[in-house]
Amino acid sequence: MIKHRVVLAAVLCAAAACTDDATPIASPITMVPTGDVQVVIQQDKSVVGEDAVFIVQVVANGLPVAAYQGDVTFSPEAMKVMSVRTAENKDGEFRVVNSEQLESGHIKFAVFAPEALGSTEAFRFVARLNGPLSAANVVGALDVVGEASGVSVSTSKIRKSVGIYDAHTNALIAR
Numbered sequence: 001m002i003k004h005r006v007v008l009a010a011v012l013c014a015a016a017a018c019t020d021d022a023t024p025i026a027s028p029i030t031m032v033p034t035g036d037v038q039v040v041i042q043q044d045k046s047v048v049g050e051d052a053v054f055i056v057q058v059v060a061n062g063l064p065v066a067a068y069q070g071d072v073t074f075s076p077e078a079m080k081v082m083s084v085r086t087a088e089n090k091d092g093e094f095r096v097v098n099s100e101q102l103e104s105g106h107i108k109f110a111v112f113a114p115e116a117l118g119s120t121e122a123f124r125f126v127a128r129l130n131g132p133l134s135a136a137n138v139v140g141a142l143d144v145v146g147e148a149s150g151v152s153v154s155t156s157k158i159r160k161s162v163g164i165y166d167a168h169t170n171a172l173i174a175r
Contacts, residue, residue, distance in 0.1 A: 028042070028059050028170060029059055029061055030170075031059070031170065032061040033061060034062045035061065035063065035157055036060075036157045036159055037059070037060040037068070037153055037157060037158050038058075038059055038159035038160070039056065039058055039059075039070060039072075039142060039159070039160055040057045040161060041056050041138055041140050041161045041165070042054065042164070042167035042170075043055075043165070043167060043173060044167045044168075045166050045167065045173070050128055051126050052126070052129060053124060053126055054125050054126075054127065054164070055121060055124050056109070056121070056122045056124070058111070058122050058142065058145075060145075063147055063153065064147055064149070065146070065147060065148070065153070066112065066113050066115060066116055066117060066148040067110075067111060067113065068110065068111055068122075068144065068146070069109070070140060070142035070143050071141060072106070072109070072125075072138065072140045073105050073138075074127075074136050074138045074139075075135065075136050075137045076104065077130065078129065078131050078135040078136040078137065079136035080127060081099070081102045081107065082127060083126045084099045084107060085124050086123045087123060090118060091115070091118060092114045092115075093112075093119075094112055095122060096110050097122075107123075116148040133173065134175060136174075138161075138174075139161055140160060142158050142160070145158055162175070163175040
């Protein structure tokens with residue numbers, strides 16, 4: 001029985017390593033309590049080299065979210081953001097990032113749609129680390145979230161990010 005589990009685990013790990021798609025494989029929804037909305041930041045560790053790719057997602061568990069606004073902060077001494085790119089807008093969705101304050105360690109972002117959003121991805125950014133990832137102090141937070149019905153989500157149900165997760169396994173890799 002244990003041999004079968006080891007073989008299955010090895011096959012799953014090999015399959016995950018062979019994908020060349022930068023899209024996260026593991027769904028972060030299980031990390032968010034039911035009825036809450038949280039910023040989840042993942043690193044795509046399949047990208048190797050000097051630069052790191054981060055995926056910022058806004059995950060709602062059980063809520064039809066249609067709008068949100070927030071920011072990601074980081075230590076500019078420990079991390080230099082090279083580029084920022086929003087996810088593709090679909091079905092009337094509109095995503096925007098304001099990267100004018102990168103030098104001071106801020107990326108502001110917002111998303112709105114006429115109905116519930118079809119994707120959790122807000123944006124991606126590429127950064128060069130000047131030391132360990134934990135020193136970069138990357139934190140995502142939301143100012144406001146709106147449901148598809150137009151009702152605002154209670155601030156007690158809005159959660160900031162709690163660390164950086166691997167995009168393929170959802171394992172916590174930095175706090």
